[in-house]
Amino acid sequence: MLGKLLARRAREVPAPPVPGQAYAEADGVTVRYGPATVLDGVSLTAPAGEVLALVGPNGAGKSTLLAALAGDLALAAGGVRVAGRPSTAWSAAELARRRAVLPQSAALAFPFAVEEVVRMGRAPWAGTPAEARDDQAVAAAMRATDVTRFAGRPFPALSGGERARVALARVLAQETALLLLDEPTAALDLRHQELVLRICRERAAAGTAVVIVLHDLGLAAAYADRVAVLHAGRRAAHGPPADVLTADLLSRVYRQPVEVLAHPRTGTPLVVPLRDVGGG
Structure with a gap:
């Protein structure tokens, strides 16, 4: 009887998410690789119907956080919930019907x-x-x-x-109701970068929770509902792009002086590195 119940449950089609529902949640997530702490007590939510961009310098923990949200990592501390349940409570098949993961590289044998x-x-x-x-x-x-x-x-x-x-x-x-995308624009030309981010917005408008790792802060500002800035394995800031992408924060996190301007047409933040390009 139990076996039949489990088999029937494994074939269930998940209910669609409720708009605004915290479809994926990280609560004090800590990840260690040997003696190195890669994520240190990170908490955030990915609501249904929104695009959440993860940004930060190399080694900040963005890809690790994405993998943790996918339920693909053993955590040293904290927990992850997907669709209202701990990710560890779902079977592999059940989890695969609730979240889809795009890794940085795609290789086939x-x-x-x-x-x-x-x-x-x-x-x-x-x-x-x-x-x-x-x-x-x-x-x-x-x-x-x-x-x-x-x-x-x-x-x-x-x-x-x-x-x-x-x-x-x-x-x-x-x-799936949750998309986890790791640098999907890295290998793309300008046209297809915009195409990918428009797809993310369309999926969010249809109720999907989208979490996307980006290096291009301009794309994050233009397309994300919220941005989480990671720095040294911790969450340095989290909120709407206009509130988070400030010159002071980004200059400190990236160790590169920047200024943040407003796009002349849309008003979204434009992050510009300060360069000494003078001659003579």
């Missing part, structure tokens, strides 16, 4: 065709009613990321930027 790679995102829904959406979800994800014309090409034959967009399409095809 075999030359799968692009459409096959994107279809891998539908694996968590096998045996559930949502399986009927597989073809529709795959086609929509490829269309959104501008990779439909590559459908039959081997994944390794693509450029770095093309592979990055296919990897994002796989994550989008998974159709």
Whole structure:
């Protein structure tokens, strides 16, 4: 009887999130790798319907925090909740139907065709009613990321930027209420950077909680509802971009003097490094 109950639960389709609900939560998360403390008591929430950008210098703990929110790391202290429950309370299949993760790099050992790679995102829904959406979800994800014309090409034959967009399409095809994206714009040209961030905004408007690691502070300011600045494994600031992206904070955290201007049309913060470029 218990086995049947667990099997039925494993095939359940999650209820859609409530707008504004804290869909992913980190509570005093500490992560250590050997003697090194990579995250030190970090707390934040990712509400449904919002884009949360994680920014900070190299080594600040951004990718580690994203992995912790995904439930993929053992914590030295603190806890993570996804969809109102501790991440450790979900089975791997249940967690995969609630959050999708885009790592920094996408590598495949075999030359799968692009459409096959994107279809891998539908694996968590096998045996559930949502399986009927597989073809529709795959086609929509490829269309959104501008990779439909590559459908039959081997994944390794693509450029770095093309592979990055296919990897994002796989994550989008998974159709989860939480998207965790680690530097999805790093290998992309200007047009496709904007495309990816527009997708994030569209998913948030549809109720998804989006957490995205970014190095481009301009993109974070323009597209995120909230920004969390990490520094040396701790949360240095968290809030709306206009409140968080200040010259004093960023100059201290990045150890690079900056000034923050207002975009002449939108008013969003523009972070400009102060440079000594004079000659003579």
